[in-house]
Amino acid sequence: MDIKTLDEGLSVAGQIRPEEVPGLAEAGFRTIICNRPDGEDPGQPTAAEIEIVARAAGIAFADLPVTGSSLTPEAARTFAGLLDTLPGPVLAYCRSGARSERLWHMATEAAPQSPGRRAVLVGGATLAAVAGLAAVAGRPSQAAVATRARIVIAGGGAAGLTVATLLSRQLEGAAITVIEPREEHNYQPGYTLVGAGVKPADYTVLRTADFMPAGVTWLRETAAAFEPEANAVVTDAGTRLEYDYLVVATGLVLDYAAIEGMSTDLIGQHGIASVYAGPAAAAASWQALSAFADTGGVGIFTRPATDMKCAGAPLKQAFLADDHLRRRGTRDRSEVIYTAHSKLLFSVPLVTDRVEELFVRQGIEVRREHVLAAIDPATRIARFATPEGGSAEMKWDFINVIPPMRAPQSVRDSALPWQEGRMAADGWIEVDKFTLRHARFANVFGVGDICGVPKGKTAASVKWQAPVAVHHIVEEIASRAPVMTYNGYTSCPLITSIGTAMLVEFDYDDNLVPTFPGIDPLAEGWLPWVIKEVGLKAAYTAMLQGKA
Amino acid sequence: MQDITIGAFWAMAGEMLGAAFWPLVLLIAALALLDFVGLVRGPKRVGRRSWLLALGIGAAAGIAAMLAAPGITQSSLAQVVTVTDWLFLVALGLGVALAVGLALVALLSLRRATEA
Numbered sequence A: 001m002d003i004k005t006l007d008e009g010l011s012v013a014g015q016i017r018p019e020e021v022p023g024l025a026e027a028g029f030r031t032i033i034c035n036r037p038d039g040e041d042p043g044q045p046t047a048a049e050i051e052i053v054a055r056a057a058g059i060a061f062a063d064l065p066v067t068g069s070s071l072t073p074e075a076a077r078t079f080a081g082l083l084d085t086l087p088g089p090v091l092a093y094c095r096s097g098a099r100s101e102r103l104w105h106m107a108t109e110a111a112p113q114s115p116g117r118r119a120v121l122v123g124g125a126t127l128a129a130v131a132g133l134a135a136v137a138g139r140p141s142q143a144a145v146a147t148r149a150r151i152v153i154a155g156g157g158a159a160g161l162t163v164a165t166l167l168s169r170q171l172e173g174a175a176i177t178v179i180e181p182r183e184e185h186n187y188q189p190g191y192t193l194v195g196a197g198v199k200p201a202d203y204t205v206l207r208t209a210d211f212m213p214a215g216v217t218w219l220r221e222t223a224a225a226f227e228p229e230a231n232a233v234v235t236d237a238g239t240r241l242e243y244d245y246l247v248v249a250t251g252l253v254l255d256y257a258a259i260e261g262m263s264t265d266l267i268g269q270h271g272i273a274s275v276y277a278g279p280a281a282a283a284a285s286w287q288a289l290s291a292f293a294d295t296g297g298v299g300i301f302t303r304p305a306t307d308m309k310c311a312g313a314p315l316k317q318a319f320l321a322d323d324h325l326r327r328r329g330t331r332d333r334s335e336v337i338y339t340a341h342s343k344l345l346f347s348v349p350l351v352t353d354r355v356e357e358l359f360v361r362q363g364i365e366v367r368r369e370h371v372l373a374a375i376d377p378a379t380r381i382a383r384f385a386t387p388e389g390g391s392a393e394m395k396w397d398f399i400n401v402i403p404p405m406r407a408p409q410s411v412r413d414s415a416l417p418w419q420e421g422r423m424a425a426d427g428w429i430e431v432d433k434f435t436l437r438h439a440r441f442a443n444v445f446g447v448g449d450i451c452g453v454p455k456g457k458t459a460a461s462v463k464w465q466a467p468v469a470v471h472h473i474v475e476e477i478a479s480r481a482p483v484m485t486y487n488g489y490t491s492c493p494l495i496t497s498i499g500t501a502m503l504v505e506f507d508y509d510d511n512l513v514p515t516f517p518g519i520d521p522l523a524e525g526w527l528p529w530v531i532k533e534v535g536l537k538a539a540y541t542a543m544l545q546g547k548a
Numbered sequence B: 001m002q003d004i005t006i007g008a009f010w011a012m013a014g015e016m017l018g019a020a021f022w023p024l025v026l027l028i029a030a031l032a033l034l035d036f037v038g039l040v041r042g043p044k045r046v047g048r049r050s051w052l053l054a055l056g057i058g059a060a061a062g063i064a065a066m067l068a069a070p071g072i073t074q075s076s077l078a079q080v081v082t083v084t085d086w087l088f089l090v091a092l093g094l095g096v097a098l099a100v101g102l103a104l105v106a107l108l109s110l111r112r113a114t115e116a
């Protein structure tokens, strides 16, 4: 590579290759400007490829592609603005270095007599360039960071949409693509209310289109293969998307098939309920629960052995059923049995103790270390796996089935999941629990249920995860040091009857972290119920739009 | 949840109320204006009996709001149990009572002004 020095702050060169960039950093260059459009020659490295390596090497990057016909005074002013504000020394490149040199001549000729060439010319720089500069220089800036980075978000649910909204606000010129096959978006925290007869099914039905931010490309396909080694995602329709950054936000899959005899068609029949499968399933579950409350009998509330979204939901459903039985006068001829997958009812010790207390008060029995393995709808007999390979059978009049949950197959088939340890079996992706950055693929982040982190499978966690992942991407693009971390915040308004709840909020260290002063996270009350019944959906949709 | 700022609260109220949000904001603003008028003009132009009547009606409205609020949220008064629940409910009742009472005072003072 031939480098020609034009003045103490600027050198020009012909096309550079990504592998040459670390050497440029060693040579003392602090900024690279690309003056060459992508695709001029076959095999030419793209600006984005150079940008990624440059930023990794601590070099600021700006892209100002010009051709013979676009070597205009306007382009020269923009170039001057970049030179004035980006840290020097700067290396500008095009195919041979000639266009970069021509830009420099035009820029200096335009303001020969000015006391400070750069100071004068910066006023003519484009807004995007200035925004980018402020960011690159590390000054606090509210302005969007200018970049041409390609960002792919796999999954447009709670996490994917929130990330897309935040990124589209904080980046200027980035190519952001959301891969999401579903037109319907579901407010899943509402399923419990639908399944308890408190809300109609359509309460949970929203439209993805209403929350897809402007300027973001929505690809209505499914991510079928993740190739993090090649920085690419391939969809079921065969579209191959190359990225500079990937955010995995696919959520999880419900593995009903892992329970022998169970299928989603059975929900609402034979006393089988399962709100997790969607709005229709939640409504059918309410029919089953209501019929059970009329007659009473044995009600069983299961919980899978895998990590699950909203781990408080199985508990809430047991409390709600108990309440319905009492309201209909059938509680005294009923048994309400909660089958816990482990010895504990909940992962946070303080919450476990409180739930144990409430279960005793309500007469809800607990069978510990019972994991639902099979059901026979005809005889209404459920088989549970118990410790040391044992099994136990129970007859039900009503059974609330919560399936095992895992990463989607395409994620599990990729290199993204944990390779060993507790998280590996179900394919949760290996991200750092504080930064949500992938442990092995530095340009990959996870947000939402898919993350292999100890807590955080709730929509309320997404509210805190999304800004962290976005912050790390934006700061890296802007060559600033990221500072934000996620503390494991998880929230679960634990409904204890229709009309009362406990606003349980905690972090990775099992600390209770209440949002509202005065609301005791372990006290049942009306206000937490109001927050769940009235406030949570509004908070959720505001989050998707980056407003709350 | 965490960090509920005024901006976030405003956005959530907008999401919660949908199309009814701005009409409601206008209504509350009108009520606040009336309350302000009531506070400024009331003491001089409204007699003691009218004051008592207005505040009595306001108090009744406040109590009605307190009784109705749990039901509107599919709960019941029996489920208002913690100190925070009660503080919230009382604050709601007081707010409604004052807003309605002062608005009535303002209306009475305006009526006096047109009669004079």
Ligand SMILES: Cc1cc2nc3c(=O)[nH]c(=O)nc-3n(C[C@H](O)[C@H](O)[C@H](O)COP(=O)(O)OP(=O)(O)OC[C@H]3O[C@@H](n4cnc5c(N)ncnc54)[C@H](O)[C@@H]3O)c2cc1C
Pocket (backbone or CB within 6 Å): A154, A155, A156, A157, A158, A159, A160, A179, A180, A181, A182, A187, A188, A189, A190, A191, A192, A221, A222, A223, A224, A249, A250, A251, A252, A275, A276, A309, A310, A313, A408, A410, A447, A448, A449, A450, A457, A458, A459, A460, A461, A462, A491, A492, A493
């Ligand atoms: C019954 C129930 C009760 C809950 N209660 C609460 C609660 O009270 N409070 C709370 O905060 N949270 C609650 N949650 C949890 C909350 O809904 C989830 O944690 C949240 O939706 C996670 O967001 P996500 O984006 O990771 O996943 P999702 O919102 O599920 O979105 C994932 C998206 O990815 C898409 N997708 C999947 N695979 C692919 C692929 N291969 N390619 C492209 N797109 C793909 C899906 O179509 C989907 O749109 C509850 C959930 C349930 C089911």
